[in-house]
Amino acid sequence: MTDDTRPHRRLRGRALRTAVPRLSRFALEHLLLLPIGAAIALVWVNGAPESYYRFTYAIAFAVNDVAMVFFFALMAKEVVESTAPGGVLHPWRRALLPVVASVGATVVPALIYIWIVGVLDEPMLAVGWPVSLATDLAVSYFVARQVFRPHPAIPFLLLLAIASDALGFVALALFNPTRDLHLAGGALLLAIAMSIAGGLRQAGVKSFWPYLIGAGGLSWCALYWSGLHPALALVPILPFLPHAGRDPGFFVDAPPGARDTLSRFEIWWRYPAQVALFFFGLVNAGVPMGALENGTWGLPIAVLVGKPLGILLAAGVAVAAGLHLPHKVGWRELTVVGFSSTIGFSVGLFFCTALPPGQLRSELSMGVLLTLAGAPLAVLCGRLLRVGRFSP
Amino acid sequence: MVSFTRRLIPALVVIAAITSAALFAQPTPLPNRPDSLKFAAIGDNGTGDQPQYDVAKQMAAFHDRFSFDMVIMLGDNMYGGQSPADFVTKFERPYATLLRAGVKFQASLGNHDRPENVSYGPYNMNGRRYYSYVRNNARFLALDSTQMDPAQLEWIENSLGSAREDWKICYFHHPLYSNANRHGSAVDLRILLEPIFIRHGVDVVFSGHDHVYERLKPQQGIHYFVSGSAGQLRKGNMSPTDQTAAYFDQDQSFMLVEIAGADMFFQAISRTGKTVDSGVIRRQTTRSQQ
Numbered sequence: 094m095t096d097d098t099r100p101h102r103r104l105r106g107r108a109l110r111t112a113v114p115r116l117s118r119f120a121l122e123h124l125l126l127l128p129i130g131a132a133i134a135l136v137w138v139n140g141a142p143e144s145y146y147r148f149t150y151a152i153a154f155a156v157n158d159v160a161m162v163f164f165f166a167l168m169a170k171e172v173v174e175s176t177a178p179g180g181v182l183h184p185w186r187r188a189l190l191p192v193v194a195s196v197g198a199t200v201v202p203a204l205i206y207i208w209i210v211g212v213l214d215e216p217m218l219a220v221g222w223p224v225s226l227a228t229d230l231a232v233s234y235f236v237a238r239q240v241f242r243p244h245p246a247i248p249f250l251l252l253l254a255i256a257s258d259a260l261g262f263v264a265l266a267l268f269n270p271t272r273d274l275h276l277a278g279g280a281l282l283l284a285i286a287m288s289i290a291g292g293l294r295q296a297g298v299k300s301f302w303p304y305l306i307g308a309g310g311l312s313w314c315a316l317y318w319s320g321l322h323p324a325l326a327l328v329p330i331l332p333f334l335p336h337a338g339r340d341p342g343f344f345v346d347a348p349p350g351a352r353d354t355l356s357r358f359e360i361w362w363r364y365p366a367q368v369a370l371f372f373f374g375l376v377n378a379g380v381p382m383g384a385l386e387n388g389t390w391g392l393p394i395a396v397l398v399g400k401p402l403g404i405l406l407a408a409g410v411a412v413a414a415g416l417h418l419p420h421k422v423g424w425r426e427l428t429v430v431g432f433s434s435t436i437g438f439s440v441g442l443f444f445c446t447a448l449p450p451g452q453l454r455s456e457l458s459m460g461v462l463l464t465l466a467g468a469p470l471a472v473l474c475g476r477l478l479r480v481g482r483f484s485p
Numbered sequence: 486m487v488s489f490t491r492r493l494i495p496a497l498v499v500i501a502a503i504t505s506a507a508l509f510a511q512p513t514p515l516p517n518r519p520d521s522l523k524f525a526a527i528g529d530n531g532t533g534d535q536p537q538y539d540v541a542k543q544m545a546a547f548h549d550r551f552s553f554d555m556v557i558m559l560g561d562n563m564y565g566g567q568s569p570a571d572f573v574t575k576f577e578r579p580y581a582t583l584l585r586a587g588v589k590f591q592a593s594l595g596n597h598d599r600p601e602n603v604s605y606g607p608y609n610m611n612g613r614r615y616y617s618y619v620r621n622n623a624r625f626l627a628l629d630s631t632q633m634d635p636a637q638l639e640w641i642e643n644s645l646g647s648a649r650e651d652w653k654i655c656y657f658h659h660p661l662y663s664n665a666n667r668h669g670s671a672v673d674l675r676i677l678l679e680p681i682f683i684r685h686g687v688d689v690v691f692s693g694h695d696h697v698y699e700r701l702k703p704q705q706g707i708h709y710f711v712s713g714s715a716g717q718l719r720k721g722n723m724s725p726t727d728q729t730a731a732y733f734d735q736d737q738s739f740m741l742v743e744i745a746g747a748d749m750f751f752q753a754i755s756r757t758g759k760t761v762d763s764g765v766i767r768r769q770t771t772r773s774q775q
Contacts, residue, residue, distance in 0.1 A: 142672035216599045449634035
C-alpha cells in the first residue's frame with residue numbers, strides 16, 4: 094500500500110460506516126461472530142464429534158479463562174462509563190428501581206426453573222439454576238432498540254440486565270465454583286491487584302498496559318486461585334483506568350481519536366474481544382442433538398415466563414413501596430423489557446461453563462440458545478401492546 | 486389294578502412335569518462355580534410399570550439357580566416422582582424377593598435420578614456420587630457421568646492407579662460407545678474417560694441411558710456393555726455398526742455376570758427369560774469373546 098492510497102481508503106471506509114445505520118453497524122460489529130461460532134460448533138459436533146471435542150477441550154482454557162477476560166472487560170467498561178455524567182448509572186439512585194426489578198427477574202425464573210426441571214423429569218438439571226439469571230447485554234439492547242428506539246425503557250433494561258448478571262455471577266461463585274474455594278487468600282491477592290491499579294492511577298499512568306499486565310495479571314491469579322472464574326479478572330481493575338468525563342452512551346464505540354486510557358483500551362481490544370467471542374461460541378455451543386431430553390426446555394420456559402412475570406411483580410412491589418417508574422414506562426413497556434431480558438446467549442453460555450462437560454451442560458447450553466426466542470417474542474409483544482415504534 | 490392305575494397317574498404327572506421342566510427351562514450358560522463372583526446389572530429400570538416388575542421377577546427366578554449377591558445399577562434408577570412412596574413402588578416392591586434374599590444393590594445415578602438419592606440406604610452409595618469397592622478379585626468404580634467434574638476425574642485416576650485387583654470394572658449411566666439412535670455415544674465423556682481407562686487397564690465398562698442392550702466389540706482393549714432396558718425400552722432403536730458385537734432391542738432385559746479367575750462370563754436375559762446374548766471375556770492380554 095502506498096501513502097497516497099491510504100487516505101483514499103480511509104475515506105471510503107468512513108463513507109461505508111456512515112452509510113450503514115448505527116444500529117446495524119452495532120449488530121455487525123458486536124453480534125455476528127458469536128452466532129457464527131455457535132453455528133459452526135453445532136454443525137461440527139453433530140458431524141464429527143470426536144474431532145470437535147478434541148479441539149475444543151484443547152483450547153477451552155485459553156478461550157474461557159483467558160480470552161474472555163477481554164470480553165468481560167469491555168462489558169465492564171460500558172458499566173464504568175455509564176457511571177459518568179450522562180450515563181444510565183448516573184446518579185446511582187436512578188438504578189434503584191431496575192435493581193429491585195432485577196430481584197424479581199432472577200428469583201422468579203430461578204424458582205420456575207428448579208420446579209420445571211423436576212416436572213420434566215430431569216431433576217439433575219436443577220444444579221444449573223444460576224444460568225436462568227443470565228442476560229446478554231448486547232443482544233438484549235439490540236432487540237429493545239428494535240422496539241423502542243431511544244426510550245427511557247432502554248436504560249431501565251440495561252440496568253436490569255447488569256444487576257441480573259451481577260446476581261448470576263454471585264450465585265455461580267457461591268453455588269458452582271469451578272475449583273476449591275480459597276476466598277480469603279484470593280481476596281487478599283485481589284486487594285493487592287486493585288491497590289496496584291489505584292497506585293498506577295495516582296501516579297498518572299496513561300497507558301493501559303501496566304493496568305492490564307500488572308494489576309490485571311495479579312487479579313487473574315487471585316480469581317483463579319480463589320476458585321472464582323478468572324474471566325472476570327479485569328472487572329475490578331477497569332474502574333481504575335482514567336476515563337472520559339462524560340459517558341458517550343451505552344455501546345457507543347470510542348472514537349479513534351479518543352485519548353483517555355479506558356477508550357484506548359477499548360479501541361485496542363474491541364476486535365480481539367470479538368474474535369474471542371467467536372471462539373467462545375465455537376467452544377461452548379457445540380451441543381450434540383442426541384444429548385437433548387425434555388429438560389432442555391426447562392431454561393427457555395423458565396426465563397420466557399419468569400422474567401417478564403418477575404419484573405412486573407417486583408416493579409409492582411417497588412411502586413407500591415413508593416418508588417417511581419421512569420417517565421413513559423408502564424406495565425406494557427415493562428413486559429417488552431421482560432422479554433428482551435430473557436436472552437441469555439453469551440452470558441448464559443458463559444454461566445454454563447461452570448458445569449462440567451456432559452449431558453447437563455449440553456442441555457443447558459441448548460436451552461441458552463433457545464432463549465434467543467425472546468427476541469422475536471419481544472418484538473411481537475411490542476407490536477401487540479403497541480409500544481415504542483409500534484405505538485399509534 | 487384300578488387302585489394301582491390311580492396311584493400311577495399322579496406319579497406319571499409328577500415325573501412328566503419334572504422332565505419337561507428340565508428339558509424346557511433355560512439353562513444358565515454361566516458356569517455357576519461355588520467361589521466365583523456373581524452379580525446382575527440393570528439400567529434405566531425405575532419406571533414402576535409392569536415391564537420393570539416382569540424383569541425383576543425374572544431376576545428373582547434366575548437368582549434361585551444362580552445366587553448372585555449383588556446388583557449394579559447403571560442409573561435412571563427412578564423416573565418421575567421420587568417420593569418415599571415411589572421408592573416403594575419403583576424399587577422396594579419389584580426387587581422385594583432379591584432384597585429379602587440379602588442381595589446388595591450398588592447404584593450409580595443417571596440424569597433422571599434426584600441428586601439426593603445418593604443417601605437412599607438400599608442404593609449403598611453412602612451419600613457419595615461416585616465411589617469404589619472390592620468384591621473378590623474385582624475392583625468396581627461406580628461413577629457419576631452426569632457431572633464429570635475435574636475432582637471426579639482426579640479421583641478416578643487415583644483410584645484406578647492404586648487398584649491392585651485382577652479385574653477393574655467401571656459403571657455409570659452415559660455410554661462411551663453406543664449405537665442406539667436416540668442418544669448414541671457420549672463422545673464428550675469418552676474423550677475424558679477413555680485415556681484414563683486405557684492407562685489403568687480397565688477391563689469392562691457397563692452403562693445404560695440408551696434403552697436397549699448392546700455389547701460392543703472391544704474398543705482400545707476395553708469391553709463395553711450398554712444395558713439400559715431393565716424397565717424402559719426403545720423397541721427397534723438400534724442401528725448396529727461394525728462396533729456392535731451383539732444387541733437386543735425387542736424387549737426389556739438385564740444381565741447376569743460371573744467372574745471366575747481370569748474369565749468373566751456374561752448373559753443377557755430378556756423380560757421373558759430368554760437368553761439374548763452370552764459369552765466370556767478373558768482378562769487383560771488374552772482377551773477374547775464368543
